[in-house]
Every structure is written in structure tokens, then in C-alpha cells.
Amino acid sequence: MEFNLLSNIVEFCNTEKKNMAQAMLEYEMRNKHLSKEQVLDGLKRVLLVMEDSVEQGLTQIVMSPSGMLNNWAKTVYNAKTDTLGPALKKATARAIAVGEVNACMGKIAAAPTAGSAGIMPAVLVTMMEEHNIPREKILDGLLVSSAIGLIFAKNSSFAGSEAGCMGETGSAAAMGAAAIVYLLGGNNDQILEAVGFALKASMGLVCDPVGGLVEEPCTTRNAVGVANAFVSAQMALAGIKSLIPADEVIFATKEVGDLMSPRLKESAQGGLANTKTGREIQKRVFKPAS
Ligand code: SF4
Secondary structure, eight states: OOOOSHHHHHHHHHHHTOOHHHHHHHHHHHHHTOOHHHHHHHHHHHHHHHHHHHHHHHHSOOBOTTSSOBSHHHHHHTOSOOSSOHHHHHHHHHHHHHHHHHHTTOOOOOSSOSTTTTHHHHHHHHHHHHHOOOHHHHHHHHHHHHHHHHHHHHHSOOOHHHHHHIIIIIHHHHHHHHHHHHHTTOOHHHHHHHHHHHHHHHTTOOBOOGGGOSSTTHHHHHHHHHHHHHHHHHHHHHTOOOSSOHHHHHHHHHHHHHHSOGGGBTSSSSGGGGSHHHHHHHHHHTOOOO
């Protein structure tokens, strides 16, 4: 069966009596001509890269060449004040850690993009730690998030130059929310509700990186994307419904991305990139060598 909509995947699960992770495992095997072991090995490698990037950002000196990012992950991780307990603080720090490693040209898993690479690792590492979820199950969570990524890529866009930051951190938050719901025992309908919530919260989010570098506001936006994922999953697991179905929300992100000004789509000409301070930073970073 071709998966063009999230509802197609749910239909397949219902007909075949499979969960979403099993459906996506079969999809990967069928479409990429891989064995089950090969798919799972690939996922294990992705998870390892995610964990390493979190670890690096939290333990090594990480200052981006532009100077915009300077060991913020450790600052957050070691902060004395928790707004909502240590779990959220640590998840926030983990997302920033990956953003900092990315800005320093370190190795990250672009899931779905480099700019939004902090959200999935922060979600998955936090789920492992807070809920004692075994690694094998986390791989299933990755498969579930891949379902959201697959359909988002088909019907909208991951590119900041096409869909703004809604396409990058918005889709990553939706993928993270889906994984959380699945890992906490939610059903397919709840997974889709969480996706709807996360994308609605990101609707219209512009891409306005200062100096065209994936640092500001990207890194802190990843941290907020993690909160979006957990809040969206929380609402879905509680039984609240997104009145607009997830597939329709995805189509709406495509429409909104198309309507967005090119100045707000990765060109570094609008939004935060075009503030007085944003322009000053750009001048300082790109000052010709004397
Ligand atoms: S602001 Fe633009 S470059 Fe930065 S994470 Fe968002 S989409 Fe990517």
C-alpha cells in the first residue's frame, strides 16, 4: 500500500492489525529492499549519533566560530532554577547541545534537518531517562516519527526556504510528539492528534536566521520545539482532540509556506535577521579580514 497520508498508514495498521512502528518497519524493508536487521541497524546508528551529539554538547567546550553560541547547553543543564522540574530543564539543554554541536560542524543526525536536529535527540534521550524505556523500544519510536516525516515531506516541505521554520522545527516537534505518544502507550489516533497539535503550534513560524547561520534563533527554537513535542503529546494522551485532522494540518502548512514572503524563508532578509542587532551581528561575523 502506498502511504500518501497519515490516514493511509492508520488504515493499513487497522487492516493488517499492526502498530505504526511495525507498519513503518515493513515500509522501509519494502521500499528500500532492506532486511529487518538492516533497517534496525540503521536506526541504531542514528540513535547513537543523536546520543553522542547530546553528550558532546553537554560535556565539551562548544563555542561556534561566529561567537553567537557559547556553551549554552551546559549553562541550562547546570542552572539552579527549574521552571517545571529537572526533566524539562535537561530536555531543553539537550536540544541546545545538539544545536551547538551542529554550529561547530560536529556530527549530528539531521532528523529531519540539520537546523532542527536538536528536537528528536532531546525527546528520545529524555524519554529513555525519565521513563526507563529500553533502546529497542526507542527504535520503534524513531520508526513512528519516520511516518510523520514521510507524510510531511510528501505533502509539505522540510526546507526553511519553502516552509519556513514551521517546516523544520515544526515538523521535528510533530515527529517528537508522535514518538512520545507511541512510547507511552498511546494509540494511532492519539499519535495523529499530537502531530496536529505540534504543527498547529508552529503554523507560520518564519525562517529568519541571523547572518544566514543556523544558530540564532535556531538553537533556542529547537529547545522550544522539545517543549512543544511534550505538551502536544500530553494533550493527545489525555484525550483532547485536534479539531483539524493531522493530514489537513499538514496541507495547511504547505499553503502557509507558499504564502510566506521569501524574505522570511531562509534568505536572512527579514524577521530577526533584519533587526538592528541581527544586522550588527551579521556585519561583525562577516567583516572582511583586514
Ligand atoms: S530559523 Fe531557519 S535555519 Fe533556523 S532552524 Fe528554523 S528553518 Fe532552520
